[in-house]
Amino acid sequence: MNAIFTDASFQNMTNVANKYGVSTNAVTDLTYCLMGSNGSMAQFNIAELGGGGQWMQGGMTMVGDMFNNNLKYLVDGLCVDLSNLIHQGAIQYKPLPKTANSQGGFSGNWWGDLGFPNSTGSQNDTSYAIFNNIHRLAIQQNGKVTIFDTLDHNIGGVGQQQGGNYSVSFTSQYGNVNLNSLPIISGENKQQQPEVFHNNDLQNNVVETSVAPIMEAPVQPVNNNNFNNNNNSAFEEDIFGKIEKLAGLKDKGILSVEEFENKKIDLLSRL
Known part of the structure; x- marks a missing residue:
């Protein structure tokens, strides 16, 4: 079951939806995907956004219709705006409700x-x-x-x-x-945290010895599943980085469009 966003967060997401002319449901689903990475990336499958796709902070955007640039710009714009709101604390979940305990109270x-x-x-x-x-x-x-x-x-x-x-x-x-x-x-x-003395302590001729933490x-x-997920993310970033470099070579005329597309398909097949 998905967590519930605060009312202020929902209003901010609605504003983003209105800005880009998409439904609030699509923006909400995309925000759930972004929240898991604290706004740094999202893997989604949203029909209104072309089905399956991926976005990574820094400029990498992939959509199901890879030649639909308008869709790429739309997804990138949505993710950038939502990511900024998450980092600013403008999108947050509501605190989980309290539940009854065996003594009849709530915890x-x-x-x-x-x-x-x-x-x-x-x-x-x-x-x-x-x-x-x-x-x-x-x-x-x-x-x-x-x-x-x-x-x-x-x-x-x-x-x-x-x-x-x-x-x-x-x-x-x-x-x-x-x-x-x-x-x-x-x-x-x-109480095990190091004590810190300030200038006023020195003025009062009181010097407290700071206790260094045990290192x-x-x-x-x-290795477990969480680390495997991190390794997969690093591998995906490497693949996307190579594709981005190839796109730069294509834009400079070093690679033809056909050569670029063939190499991109080969790299994506490794994911």
């Missing part, structure tokens, strides 16, 4: 009031929920929840970790995410 999700996550999962005795839109990561282990500020990390990969405080590891656009370096927003380990040696995560 929310184990991660509290953070809203709807980009992805969730669990390994062994550890559960996680990733909220890239608000830069949060929630981890539950042995019934205890810790919420991290992920700073500028855009977490896209989760793997199994041997050793350390948690049985899961995370990757972002910077590589492995060191949880010990992330600020803790809430949880029993919050663990990076552990190579074991």
Whole structure:
């Protein structure tokens, strides 16, 4: 079941639909596809947009009718506008409703009031929920929840970790995410964060010793489905990048249209 967008988000999507002359349903379906990657890419199958297609941030757009440039421009325009709104926080999911518990009261999700996550999962005795839109990561282990500020990390990969405080590891656009370096927003380990002293402390002749976080040696995560998905995405980006370079050679007259199309079909067949 799809999550529900906030009223303000739905209004923003309606404005995009009116701008490009497409239905709100088509824009809503496309937005769901974009939300999973925090607005960086979308794989969709929407009849109003020509059926199956793919868009990637940076200029790569593919549609079912590959020679229909007007359709490509339409899909690219929609995705760019929606992606910008997602990055600005102008498109968000509603917080999940609270559910009744066995004591007759009500309780929310184990991660509290953070809203709807980009992805969730669990390994062994550890559960996680990733909220890239608000830069949060929630981890539950042995019934205890810790919420991290992920700073500028855009977490896209989760793997199994041997050793350390948690049985899961995370990757972002910077590589492995060191949880010990992330600020803790809430949880029993919050007091372990380094203390910071300010200028007014020095003026009062009070100097607090900052405690450096314990740095663990990076552990190579074991491949699983999430990492396979990342590898597939990297492979697809490589294919699309080659097609884009070939298009540039065609535009410069180095390749003929026929040579370009034959090579593009060959590259797409590898996906």
